[in-house]
Amino acid sequence: MKRKLDCSVVFLVIVGMSSIVGGAKDDRKNIVFVICDSMDGRLIGQGKDSIVDLPNLNYMVQNGVNFKNTYTNSPICCPSRSALWSGLHTHVTQSWNNYKGLPRNYPTWQVRLEQQGYHTQVYGKTDYVSGHHTESNRVEAWTRNVNFTLAQEGRPTPVLVGDSSTVRIQVKDWVSTDLASKWLLHDAPKQQKPWLLYLGLNLPHPYPTPSMGKNFGGSTFMTSPYWLEKVNSSKVTIPKWLPLSQMHPVDYYSSATKNCTSDFTRDDIMKIREYYYGMCAETDAMLGQVLDALKTSGQADSTYVFFTSDHGELAMEHRQFYKMSMYEASAHVPMVLTGPDVPAGKVVDDLTSLVDVFPTFMDIANASKPPGLNGTSLLPLLKDNTDRPDWVLSQYHGCNVNMSTYMLRTGSLKYVAFGDGPHQVSPQLFDLEEDPDELHNLAEDRPDLVSQLDKKLQELVDYPTVTREVQKYNRESFTAWKAKLGSRYKEEIANLRWWKDWQKDPQGNEENVEEWLNQLLS
Numbered sequence: 275m276k277r278k279l280d281c282s283v284v285f286l287v288i289v290g291m292s293s294i295v296g297g298a299k300d301d302r303k304n305i306v307f308v309i310c311d312s313m314d315g316r317l318i319g320q321g322k323d324s325i326v327d328l329p330n331l332n333y334m335v336q337n338g339v340n341f342k343n344t345y346t347n348s349p350i351c352c353p354s355r356s357a358l359w360s361g362l363h364t365h366v367t368q369s370w371n372n373y374k375g376l377p378r379n380y381p382t383w384q385v386r387l388e389q390q391g392y393h394t395q396v397y398g399k400t401d402y403v404s405g406h407h408t409e410s411n412r413v414e415a416w417t418r419n420v421n422f423t424l425a426q427e428g429r430p431t432p433v434l435v436g437d438s439s440t441v442r443i444q445v446k447d448w449v450s451t452d453l454a455s456k457w458l459l460h461d462a463p464k465q466q467k468p469w470l471l472y473l474g475l476n477l478p479h480p481y482p483t484p485s486m487g488k489n490f491g492g493s494t495f496m497t498s499p500y501w502l503e504k505v506n507s508s509k510v511t512i513p514k515w516l517p518l519s520q521m522h523p524v525d526y527y528s529s530a531t532k533n534c535t536s537d538f539t540r541d542d543i544m545k546i547r548e549y550y551y552g553m554c555a556e557t558d559a560m561l562g563q564v565l566d567a568l569k570t571s572g573q574a575d576s577t578y579v580f581f582t583s584d585h586g587e588l589a590m591e592h593r594q595f596y597k598m599s600m601y602e603a604s605a606h607v608p609m610v611l612t613g614p615d616v617p618a619g620k621v622v623d624d625l626t627s628l629v630d631v632f633p634t635f636m637d638i639a640n641a642s643k644p645p646g647l648n649g650t651s652l653l654p655l656l657k658d659n660t661d662r663p664d665w666v667l668s669q670y671h672g673c674n675v676n677m678s679t680y681m682l683r684t685g686s687l688k689y690v691a692f693g694d695g696p697h698q699v700s701p702q703l704f705d706l707e708e709d710p711d712e713l714h715n716l717a718e719d720r721p722d723l724v725s726q727l728d729k730k731l732q733e734l735v736d737y738p739t740v741t742r743e744v745q746k747y748n749r750e751s752f753t754a755w756k757a758k759l760g761s762r763y764k765e766e767i768a769n770l771r772w773w774k775d776w777q778k779d780p781q782g783n784e785e786n787v788e789e790w791l792n793q794l795l796s
């Protein structure tokens with residue numbers, strides 16, 4: 275009797291809320307998709323061991339599924355988001371850097387959902403189409419093979435603002451969060467169709483550093499005492515670094531171009547990390563406001579909620595800040611899901627990545643996925659169906675890294691190959707179970723594993739060919755940029771974000787550029 279009663283109550287609620295399409299009841303579920311920028315995926319689901327109190331993410335983990343081994347397909351904004359919105363790997367989208375995204379009219383999952391009868395509502399940062407990034411950002415990417423290593427970023431700097439009552443620091447994000455929650459409270463319940471709400475946040479991405487000049491990047495880690503109180507300082511670790519001389523040459527280039535090869539005190543590093551975690555706490559509060567609005571408006575039971583990030587943040591691990599790296603802090607992202615039929619407190623160990631989002635949305639919308647998508651729906655994993663690839667692929671071709679980088683994660687192994695092949699620059703191989711800090715490169719000791727993994731990687735992506743395509747694109751793009759500037763070229767290139775280092779030897783730097791432009795492509 276009780277069971278019957280429950281069913282009829284549920285029936286009434288569904289009929290009352292869902293739309294009628296062609297006379298039939300459309301009871302497909304709604305979707306809330308919250309994507310932040312630069313959250314280290316390893317922070318999710320730490321429970322009692324948390325470095326920082328993230329009550330809303332904890333709530334989602336306790337009431338939903340934590341896809342705990344999720345990776346970005348490219349650890350920088352625009353390429354990552356291009357993969358996410360298209361469901362395709364980066365060598366397929368050819369979104370090589372922050373300047374080169376998907377074409378404006380690309381049939382993303384948003385377009386497909388609209389075609390399938392969904393209403394979509396988008397707030398905040400999307401960033402999968404070109405155009406949001408500075409001239410420096412793209413010229414740095416194009417000139418990665420020029421024989422110089424110039425500092426391009428400001429030194430990472432911690433800044434504390436306000437006092438123990440200062441809550442709203444990333445004001446732009448709070449404006450988007452307010453709009454999204456208002457929409458959930460007032461507009462979503464009136465929708466005639468199932469809907470998807472997208473909220474894109476900038477946090478916990480570091481803030482701009484204006485002293486760097488007109489093309490400034492974001493190297494300021496800023497929070498307030500209010501958020502700092504959520505961080506358990508005794509749990510914040512100082513990452514171990516290899517000596518400069520022992521760093522992999524490509525890692526050294528990243529560290530140097532991010533201006534991180536000079537000395538840092540323990541206190542400098544501690545503050546950057548604490549403030550970063552404070553920024554994660556502010557992000558969590560934005561998620562909380564959205565979850566509250568969903569609950570208050572009575573739609574939580576008919577809505578899937580996703581939380582993820584475009585990439586992570588190194589926060590001084592491996593002598594770097596920012597991302598652009600295949601190390602865990604940069605490449606590992608959060609992916610948490612709650613909603614109807616989602617088991618509470620489940621942890622999925624399977625390897626997943628952002629290209630899985632598109633097919634998952636199609637699954638929720640009960641639509642067939644367009645042909646040729648990379649990625650696999652996450653929904654079967656809710657039912658322990660693990661019939662899916664046992665690997666994920668990530669790659670990087672943008673600024674601050676001077677070779678195209680390809681990462682294959684399978685089992686506990688992470689294989690990272692650079693440029694043309696394993697023999698040109700030594701690859702990296704880490705066993706994450708035995709070496710979670712990724713300080714022991716096993717590549718030299720395990721040539722057997724390297725050749726096995728390299729073969730697997732080349733089955734997924736013909737990376738020597740892709741690298742040559744990127745090099746050709748870099749050179750052509752730079753040449754066109756230079757030609758367009760005409761007589762302003764020398765002045766312009768000298769005043770990009772690397773101006774401090776450039777102006778130490780303008781003529782030598784110009785010659786290095788010319789030498790690169792004159793090299794024959796292999």
Ligand SMILES: *[C@@H]1O[C@H](CO)[C@@H](O)[C@H](O)[C@H]1NC(C)=O
Nearest residue numbers: 420421422423782786789790
């Ligand atoms: C790169 O420049 C350095 C000097 O800064 C020079 O010693 C080296 O030979 C150059 N390498 C190439 C490949 O031109």
Ligand SMILES: *[C@@H]1O[C@H](CO)[C@@H](O)[C@H](O)[C@H]1NC(C)=O
Nearest residue numbers: 425427428429533536774775
């Ligand atoms: C790099 O950091 C040093 C301090 O370590 C600073 O003096 C210098 O101005 C920075 N360079 C750039 C290009 O920001």
Ligand SMILES: *[C@@H]1O[C@H](CO)[C@@H](O)[C@H](O)[C@H]1NC(C)=O
Nearest residue numbers: 322323324505506507508509
């Ligand atoms: C902070 O971390 C320490 C050391 O792990 C632990 O003993 C303490 O209970 C934690 N404090 C809070 C408030 O969680």
Ligand SMILES: *[C@@H]1O[C@H](CO)[C@@H](O)[C@H](O)[C@H]1NC(C)=O
Nearest residue numbers: 419423523524526527676677
């Ligand atoms: C990348 O930069 C490192 C460090 O400056 C250098 O040793 C290496 O030769 C560079 N590699 C390429 C392909 O430019």
Ligand SMILES: *[C@@H]1O[C@H](CO)[C@@H](O)[C@H](O)[C@H]1NC(C)=O
Nearest residue numbers: 299300301302303639640641
């Ligand atoms: C999904 O689509 C199939 C037909 O393609 C239909 O039979 C089924 O009722 C749909 N389910 C939902 C929940 O809309």
Ligand SMILES: *[C@@H]1O[C@H](CO)[C@@H](O)[C@H](O)[C@H]1NC(C)=O
Nearest residue numbers: 362363366645646647648734
């Ligand atoms: C990804 O999709 C592209 C385009 O459909 C296809 O050519 C390629 O084989 C796929 N790659 C992988 C690794 O699934």
Ligand SMILES: [Ca+2]
Nearest residue numbers: 311350351584
């Ligand atoms: Ca980003």
